[in-house]
Amino acid sequence: MAKIVVLGAGISGHVAASHLRRKLPKEHEVVVVSPNSNYQWIPSNIWVGIGRMKSEKILFPLAPLYKRKHIGYKQAKAVSFYPEGDQNEQKPYVLAEYVFGEQKGQQEKITYDYLINATGPKLNFEATEGLIPGKNKTYSVCTYTHADHAWEGLKALIEQMKQGKKARILIGTGHAKATCQGAAFEYILNVEEELRKHKVRDMAEVTWISNEYQLGDFGMDGMLLSYGSMTMKSHEMIEMIFEDRDIKWILGAGVNKIEDGVAHYENLEGEQKSELYDFAMLIPSFSGHGFKAFNKNENDITEKLFKGFMIVDANYTPKPYEEWSVQDWPETYQNPTYKNIFAPGIAFAPPHSISKPRKSKNGTEIFPAPPRTGMPSGITAKLVAENIIDTIKNGQESLSHKGSMGNMGAACIASAGFGMTTGSGVSITTYPIVPDYEKYPETQGRKLGKTFGEIGLAGHWLKLALHHAFIYKAKMRPFWWLIPE
Amino acid sequence: MTQRISKYQRFKMMNPIIQFFKFIYLSIKIMVIVAGGHGGTRKIN
Ligand SMILES: Cc1cc2nc3c(=O)[nH]c(=O)nc-3n(C[C@H](O)[C@H](O)[C@H](O)COP(=O)(O)OP(=O)(O)OC[C@H]3O[C@@H](n4cnc5c(N)ncnc54)[C@H](O)[C@@H]3O)c2cc1C
Numbered sequence: 001m002a003k004i005v006v007l008g009a010g011i012s013g014h015v016a017a018s019h020l021r022r023k024l025p026k027e028h029e030v031v032v033v034s035p036n037s038n039y040q041w042i043p044s045n046i047w048v049g050i051g052r053m054k055s056e057k058i059l060f061p062l063a064p065l066y067k068r069k070h071i072g073y074k075q076a077k078a079v080s081f082y083p084e085g086d087q088n089e090q091k092p093y094v095l096a097e098y099v100f101g102e103q104k105g106q107q108e109k110i111t112y113d114y115l116i117n118a119t120g121p122k123l124n125f126e127a128t129e130g131l132i133p134g135k136n137k138t139y140s141v142c143t144y145t146h147a148d149h150a151w152e153g154l155k156a157l158i159e160q161m162k163q164g165k166k167a168r169i170l171i172g173t174g175h176a177k178a179t180c181q182g183a184a185f186e187y188i189l190n191v192e193e194e195l196r197k198h199k200v201r202d203m204a205e206v207t208w209i210s211n212e213y214q215l216g217d218f219g220m221d222g223m224l225l226s227y228g229s230m231t232m233k234s235h236e237m238i239e240m241i242f243e244d245r246d247i248k249w250i251l252g253a254g255v256n257k258i259e260d261g262v263a264h265y266e267n268l269e270g271e272q273k274s275e276l277y278d279f280a281m282l283i284p285s286f287s288g289h290g291f292k293a294f295n296k297n298e299n300d301i302t303e304k305l306f307k308g309f310m311i312v313d314a315n316y317t318p319k320p321y322e323e324w325s326v327q328d329w330p331e332t333y334q335n336p337t338y339k340n341i342f343a344p345g346i347a348f349a350p351p352h353s354i355s356k357p358r359k360s361k362n363g364t365e366i367f368p369a370p371p372r373t374g375m376p377s378g379i380t381a382k383l384v385a386e387n388i389i390d391t392i393k394n395g396q397e398s399l400s401h402k403g404s405m406g407n408m409g410a411a412c413i414a415s416a417g418f419g420m421t422t423g424s425g426v427s428i429t430t431y432p433i434v435p436d437y438e439k440y441p442e443t444q445g446r447k448l449g450k451t452f453g454e455i456g457l458a459g460h461w462l463k464l465a466l467h468h469a470f471i472y473k474a475k476m477r478p479f480w481w482l483i484p485e
Numbered sequence: 486m487t488q489r490i491s492k493y494q495r496f497k498m499m500n501p502i503i504q505f506f507k508f509i510y511l512s513i514k515i516m517v518i519v520a521g522g523h524g525g526t527r528k529i530n
Contacts, residue, residue: 244489331525379523402525409518421501427511429518436526450518455490456498458508465512484520 002028002392005094005112007078009034009062011042011374012345012381013118015485018476019385021071028392031072033110035099037061039474040144043374044467046186048147049281050194051155052418055144058467060475069476075100078119079107081293081305083338092340114388117310117343118381121286124175130258131174131284137261138174138280141187150281154191157279161200167278169195170263172209174282176254179219179369181210184283185238186414189426191281192245193417208242208249209263209275209282211366213358215239215249218412219368221355223430224444226452234428237453241416241426250275252358254366255282270361286346286369304335310343311335314351321356326406326436326445328352332399333384339397342384345377354434374470375410376433378485379403406434409450413463416455425459428452 004024006017009032020030038059047053066073076096083092091111098106123142125131133140139150161167171188173181188208195201208215216222216234223234242249252268263282264274288308295301305311312335315328328351335341343349354370383401390398409431416424429452435445443451473483490498497503 240489243487246487326526329526331527375519383523403523404526406526408523409521411515411519413515422499424498427515429515431518452514454507454511456507457501457504458511461504461508462511462515484516 002113003111004028004030004114004116004388005110006030006032006116006118007034007094008118008120008345008347009036009039010118010120010345010377012120012347012377013116014039014474015378015381016116016118016344016385017071018069019382019481020389021069022481023385023389024392026070029072031074031110032062032066033074033076033078033094033096034062035075035077037063037075037100039065041467041471041474042142043463045141045144045147046183046190046415047418048144049139049141049150049154049187050190050418051151055148058144058471060471065476074098074108074110076108078117078291081291082109083115083293083305083341084296085111086294086296086298092338113340115341116381116384116388117341117347118345119289120346122289123284124287125284127285127287128175128255128258128282131255131282136258137278138258138282140284141183141281142283153279154194158195158198158200161195161203162198165203165278167204168276169204169206170209170275170277170280170282171206172250172253172282173211173368174255174258175285176211176256176266176364176366177369178211178283178285179371180283180286181212181218181368182371182373182412182414184208184210184281185218186416187281188247189241189245189414189416189424190418192247193424206245206247207275207277208247209253209255209265210249210251211254211368213252213268213356213367215242215251217355217368219353219355219371220430220433221435222444223446223451224448225428225446226448227454231448234453241455252366254360254364258282266360266362266364266366268358268360268366288349304337305341307349309349310341310347311337312343312348314349316349316351324352326404326432326434326438329404329406329434331402331404332387333380334387334399342388344380344384346372348380372405373410373412375485376403376405376408379408382485404434406432406436408433413459413466415460415463417460419460421457423460424455424457425461425463427454427459427462
């Protein structure tokens with residue numbers, strides 16, 4: 001009998017737990033440890049943040065589902081890792097602290113045979129002084145509660161604009177090394193469209209601020225893509241959209257301090273600048289959770305497990321951008337020291353960024369960290385689950401399921417406005433996510449045709465269809481596994 | 486504001502009938518790209 005502990009019930013943790021449970025006989029135990037009581041479909045937070053979707057529509061409680069499906073569930077947060085056990089506990093374990101109910105504050109040693117660390121990112125607001133969701137007129141849409149607050153703030157501003165107030169809206173990244181530009185991009189287009197719907201567009205100046213060197217970088221070094229019968233660069237496509245929507249942009253900006261209505265930033269020229277706003281949504285930097293790890297003798301072995309995020313089968317040798325290779329990226333998400341520990345989704349430490357690293361004249365690094373969107377998070381979680389299932393069934397280590405981000409496609413269906421007949425979406429797919437310059441030397445490391453962009457109403461329907469399909473899948477309704485990650 | 490998307494392009498982007506077919510086309514295309522498999526990139530000796 002094996003016990004698999006999954007840390008985190010976000011996209012990757014939940015995908016891993018549900019596949020493990022479906023394919024493993026009941027004598028094996030699957031336990032999810034996560035501080036959140038609800039599953040949330042994060043991509044739809046964008047619509048919560050413009051008041052077009054209630055947050056209840058994007059979440060459901062985990063406990064009843066896990067009970068029905070015989071998945072153990074502890075509403076707790078992992079604190080530290082003991083991959084060799086300790087003097088009193090033979091088995092490897094994770095020390096977790098309950099965050100809810102009668103056990104709140106209590107710690108428990110949760111032993112495991114296999115551990116999946118799917119704890120995603122820490123939303124590191126503290127890395128930017130004054131960047132606090134709901135304070136200083138800055139908001140976030142990274143969780144449904146943040147998105148609810150963002151809508152309250154935006155709604156209040158729209159009301160003031162209806163009374164004649166001219167407003168400045170600033171959306172983008174709130175740190176020099178932030179990622180998730182795609183989410184901010186969706187939000188700016190949705191906010192802009194909402195202003196039109198509320199007939200106050202002419203009262204607002206809408207500005208994109210980002211650590212990207214060029215528009216459309218999205219933390220993926222931009223891309224060359226097919227657009228209709230043309231081939232264009234992603235920055236040309238996004239520039240076209242922004243100009244058409246009268247959205248201004250500030251690039252190469254490392255936001256380093258927020259005061260009430262003022263965003264201070266350094267640009268690649270090394271200049272300190274500031275931008276005034278009445279409403280801002282700035283994505284914070286993402287970091288690891290600061291977990292500690294200890295060996296049997298309780299000596300600190302954190303560096304064997306973590307490099308910010310969790311160490312997996314990537315090539316972490318530092319090297320210049322020109323020498324980066326697609327082979328640096330992990331394939332099985334297995335920790336090289338403790339082979340029964342895996343980290344899919346955002347929880348794994350990437351070998352390096354995907355975008356070209358850039359420094360300001362003062363030496364400040366200003367460039368996007370690599371994104372790991374929902375699709376690769378789901379795919380990597382499923383392949384980790386499949387390898388564990390095979391290993392248990394075969395009685396020996398099996399790592400036949402592989403999925404490098406350099407050999408995987410991803411779709412980013414960015415909402416550009418909500419409405420069954422008036423909505424819009426920018427659909428972009430990239431193949432592969434991490435450019436492979438050996439395979440596709442002439443097309444910036446990506447396969448044209450499989451890397452394409454589309455704009456229009458169909459994109460909105462697609463995003464809505466994905467919302468329903470993925471919530472159906474997450475609820476593990478009949479034949480849920482037929483829906484791909 | 487600079488009109489970068491022409492009226493005709495916009496009409497095509499927002500016409501529900503054209504977009505219905507685009508929706509079917511995009512769904513299949515995305516499915517093929519994303520669900521079309523993934524794997525490693527390293528050569529096995
Ligand atoms: C606003 C927004 C919009 C987005 N839109 C899209 C989109 O349109 N398409 C797309 O593909 N991707 C999108 N993404 C990205 C996508 O949401 C992420 O890629 C995905 O959520 C990553 O999954 P994950 O499971 O690795 O991390 P998460 O979803 O963040 O899950 C992490 C889990 O770990 C838990 N956890 C945290 N700390 C601990 C601890 N100490 N112990 C145990 N558990 C812990 C958390 O509670 C959570 O359940 C968007 C992201 C944002 C913020």
